[in-house]
Amino acid sequence: MRFFLGALLLLAIAAIAPMFVRLEYFYFAGFVVLQFIVLATAWNILGGFAGYVNFGTGAFFAVGAYSAVALYKAVALPLGLQILAGAATAGLLGLGVGLLTLRLRGIFFSIATIAITIILETVVMNWTYVGGAKGLPILRPTEIPLHFTNYTQWLFFVMTGIVLIAVAIARYIQTGWIGRGLRAIRDNEGAAECSGVPTLKLKLAAATVSGALMGAAGAPFAQYLSFIEPSSAFSLNYAVNALAMPIIGGTAHWIGPVIGAILLGSVQQIVTVTISSEMNVLVVGVMLVVFVVAAPEGVLGLWRRYVLKKGDE
Amino acid sequence: MKPADSSPPTNALLEINGVSKHFGGFTALDGVSIDVGKGERFGLIGPNGSGKTTLINCISGALTNDGGSIRFDGEEISRLPAYLRTRRGIARSFQIPRPFGSMSVLENLVVPLEYVAHSGSLHLADTRGEAMEILKGMGLADKADTRSNRLSQVELRKMELARAMAARPRLLISDEAMAGLSSNEISEVLEILFKLNATGISIIMIEHIMQAVMKFSQRLICLDAGRIICEGTPESIVENPDVQRAYLGA
Numbered sequence: 369m370r371f372f373l374g375a376l377l378l379l380a381i382a383a384i385a386p387m388f389v390r391l392e393y394f395y396f397a398g399f400v401v402l403q404f405i406v407l408a409t410a411w412n413i414l415g416g417f418a419g420y421v422n423f424g425t426g427a428f429f430a431v432g433a434y435s436a437v438a439l440y441k442a443v444a445l446p447l448g449l450q451i452l453a454g455a456a457t458a459g460l461l462g463l464g465v466g467l468l469t470l471r472l473r474g475i476f477f478s479i480a481t482i483a484i485t486i487i488l489e490t491v492v493m494n495w496t497y498v499g500g501a502k503g504l505p506i507l508r509p510t511e512i513p514l515h516f517t518n519y520t521q522w523l524f525f526v527m528t529g530i531v532l533i534a535v536a537i538a539r540y541i542q543t544g545w546i547g548r549g550l551r552a553i554r555d556n557e558g559a560a561e562c563s564g565v566p567t568l569k570l571k572l573a574a575a576t577v578s579g580a581l582m583g584a585a586g587a588p589f590a591q592y593l594s595f596i597e598p599s600s601a602f603s604l605n606y607a608v609n610a611l612a613m614p615i616i617g618g619t620a621h622w623i624g625p626v627i628g629a630i631l632l633g634s635v636q637q638i639v640t641v642t643i644s645s646e647m648n649v650l651v652v653g654v655m656l657v658v659f660v661v662a663a664p665e666g667v668l669g670l671w672r673r674y675v676l677k678k679g680d681e
Numbered sequence: 682m683k684p685a686d687s688s689p690p691t692n693a694l695l696e697i698n699g700v701s702k703h704f705g706g707f708t709a710l711d712g713v714s715i716d717v718g719k720g721e722r723f724g725l726i727g728p729n730g731s732g733k734t735t736l737i738n739c740i741s742g743a744l745t746n747d748g749g750s751i752r753f754d755g756e757e758i759s760r761l762p763a764y765l766r767t768r769r770g771i772a773r774s775f776q777i778p779r780p781f782g783s784m785s786v787l788e789n790l791v792v793p794l795e796y797v798a799h800s801g802s803l804h805l806a807d808t809r810g811e812a813m814e815i816l817k818g819m820g821l822a823d824k825a826d827t828r829s830n831r832l833s834q835v836e837l838r839k840m841e842l843a844r845a846m847a848a849r850p851r852l853l854i855s856d857e858a859m860a861g862l863s864s865n866e867i868s869e870v871l872e873i874l875f876k877l878n879a880t881g882i883s884i885i886m887i888e889h890i891m892q893a894v895m896k897f898s899q900r901l902i903c904l905d906a907g908r909i910i911c912e913g914t915p916e917s918i919v920e921n922p923d924v925q926r927a928y929l930g931a
Contacts, residue, residue, distance in 0.1 A: 548795065558779060
């Protein structure tokens with residue numbers, strides 16, 4: 369109950385923010401951080417809870433983005449439906465990759481996600497309807513919904529909504545029997561199966577939900593930039609960040625990826641503005657190495673050890 | 682194949698018929714047939730590499746047998762995935778304990794309780810209370826909140842049995858649950874297994890510790906190189922010259 373009140377409060381804040389914060393850059397940078405919260409949360413559902421690492425976040429993100437672009441260009445689909453369509457296509461992609469590789473334990477899924485990124489990027493490069501390799505400029509709708517004064521504010525609000533949905537789903541999964549089943553899979557898949565856990569079904573469900581949320585995060589991407597082109601939509605940055613953020617925040621709990629994304633996403637935005645846009649990639653690498661070596665359970669692990677003083681129990 | 686003194690149960694719970702399993706050119710199981718009755722204590726012995734673990738992997742579903750049939754309570758199960766076999770009532774412990782290491786001991790038991798015992802009506806169940814009851818029966822109640830990767834060997838073995846029990850099985854397969862334990866600990870685990878059997882659960886015990894398996898089993902088979910070389914009561918097994926040659930090292 370407290371969670372849902374908090375979620376409603378955050379949504380309300382995002383809705384009235386334009387009355388207080390007029391700086392346009394705030395929404396432009398904030399959108400990116402929110403987008404990473406969704407990606408990190410989505411990645412964690414499969415990678416953190418079940419232990420199946422997805423290196424292809426960029427592919428799921430871009431599939432969401434390009435599904436939205438294609439439908440926007442074809443029938444001028446409204447943003448809400450673009451997001452649903454992006455989520456549906458990316459969810460199907462997750463299910464498909466899962467069906468091909470999740471029957472096997474181990475790293476096959478991870479390898480396939482790398483392959484699928486390369487394949488899909490090549491396909492989109494050659495798909496002229498959505499601009500091919502040279503990209504496609506997008507004209508945003510002229511009408512701005514509700515009381516917002518520009519489209520970026522509206523996108524910021526919408527992305528806040530997607531964040532809350534993603535986090536609510538991750539929380540629901542983690543705290544219930546599904547999450548316990550996924551953890552059992554991560555700890556020992558053979559023992560999980562012998563404890564009655566339908567491991568394949570759970571892995572497929574997690575891959576589908578995880579992919580769909582990544583697609584939902586990608587769907588507004590072209591509207592946000594007023595432009596889309598394959599190399600930025602399929603960027604390796606998404607894969608690296610979606611993996612680094614949960615690890616830095618802590619993978620065991622839904623709040624971990626949120627903390628990691630806010631921390632890493634904000635630092636990246638600040639570094640981009642104050643130092644250089646190249647440096648922000650270095651930040652991810654350095655922070656990832658530091659956390660893996662010094663705090664393998666992330667910020668949450670540090671919190672448990674030094675604030676709650678719980679040790680490893 | 683069956684000596685006169687063995688008495689195959691008339692009300693078989695598990696019927697294994699001509700099961701074989703190959704790994705490439707290697708024959709791990711070669712036409713193995715066993716019946717295990719309801720409530721029976723059944724021993725499975727044999728030297729290392731004789732196919733004991735392969736056989737129980739085929740029963741529990743971790744492996745799929747190449748030939749023959751496995752029937753449980755009259756139903757052919759040899760093509761069912763492992764989790765459905767567990768739901769039908771076959772539970773096992775592992776030779777090398779496989780705890781869900783990130784979870785507490787209690788949570789380890791909640792998994793099968795949620796996925797097997799209450800998979801249909803989860804919202805009604807007090808799975809934690811039930812898990813606690815099982816832990817009490819195993820003498821593990823004080824470890825309920827300990828993370829399971831912190832347990833000692835004997836605690837791990839007991840937790841494996843407790844977790845198997847949480848699946849509410851009709852057949853429990855204990856795969857070397859006593860390996861590496863002290864003689865006191867062996868009697869503890871043995872006592873637990875007798876207690877479980879007294880509630881009507883059939884138990885297949887795989888064990889290298891002879892005095893334990895001989896004391897426990899009503900009937901045994903001895904596997905060697907994927908074949909049953911002998912079947913009978915504990916007394917007849919130790920006297921069998923084939924068993925002595927293959928296993929006891931006479």
